[in-house]
Structures are given as C-alpha cells and as structure tokens.
Amino acid sequence: EVQLVESGGGLVEPGGSLRLSCAASGFTFSDYSMNWVRQAPGEGLEWVSSISSTSTYIYYADSVKGRFTVSRDNAKNSLYLQMNSLRAEDTAVYYCARVNGHWLEDYWGQGTLVTVSS
C-alpha cells in the first residue's frame, strides 16, 4: 500500500524557516518523481514544486522560487521542502504527492499545516 506521511509543519513567525519532510513507503521511491502541493485555508489547490526521481529536474512556482528548496534522499525514501523567508501567504496545508508519469499526482499524503503568523 502506497503511504506518504508529511511532518514538520507548525507555527512560525514571518521571515522564519521550516523544513517539511515526507516519508514514503509501499513503492519504490527512487522510481518516481514527486510533487509538493499546498492549500491555503478555505482555498483551492496550488502546485508548489516538483522533483524528478534522480533530482535531475526541479521546478518551482514563482510564488516560492528563491525561498523554497525541494530535495530528496532516495536511500531514506524521503522528500523534503526547505522553506525560508516565510510569509503570511505561505500559510497552508502542504501535501506531498507521488507523480504517475507526466507530472500528475496519483497518491497524496494527509498533509501538514504550516501557519505563518506573529
């Protein structure tokens, strides 16, 4: 069974940093690209970042470019999102998701809430 479990969310002040993690199991993690997608409270879905299986290809939304860094450790079956210079508008539930071929997500984690507030 495919499982994705996010962690690392919490309350942080504007300008602060957080590192999200996503632990993957039930599939060969190193074979799959992965995405981060977020959802602000009461709002729709927003793609954040994508990383290919060997980290060769990495993409970011303009809204996070230069502040967020996606990475992965295939030996640890883990995906990460380092978030710096956080802003109030980054407040959201962050989901990691497995990509099924052409960058479309097929399995999602349960999400982790990031709240940026003073």
Added chain:
Amino acid sequence: DIQMTQSPSSVSASVGDRVTITCRASQGISSWLAWYQQKPGKAPNLLISAASSLQSGVPSRFSGSGSGTDFTLTISSLQPEDFATYYCQQANTFPLTFGGGTKVAIK
C-alpha cells in the same frame, strides 16, 4: 502560465442526477489533465488522469473526456459519497496549474 477555468464553481444536485463539470485551458494541453475529488479535511483523491483514464478503484459512474483546451468530468448518477469538491489540473507545462474547483452540494 496556463489558466484552468472550471465551471460551474458550485452545483446543487440530487442523488441519481447526472452532473457535468467542465474545465477549459487557456492554451492547448493535449490530454495532460487530471480530475481530483476532495472531501473536507482530506487530501485530494485522483479520479481520472490523462483526461479520460479512470484510476483503479474509482467507480465507473465517473468519466472524463476532452483534449486540447476543453475537458469534461461527468458523474452519471450522483451518489451520497460524491458530494465533494472537484478540481482539474493540467500537467502539460510548468507551472502546473489547478482549476478553481467545483463544489457539488446536496440539493
């Protein structure tokens, strides 16, 4: 960026109704489109990928069609568990973009 416009933004329907949701891309995306269902407090769930490919385990009352710029999600006979919000997403070009969502509510 490719804009994805979903309509309607909300719909009220009864159990057994046929419901159709449309998604229009601001430029051609071939068939690189997915449909997701999301219930309150839960992660999205993939229903259809590549515009018309039903995900394993998804009931056959869900179907998708379209290519290029115009796409449709159809629920042939709405069931109680289908009341949720539905999103389309294009994956033809980065940045990946989602539609604004369609909330299917009980009439």
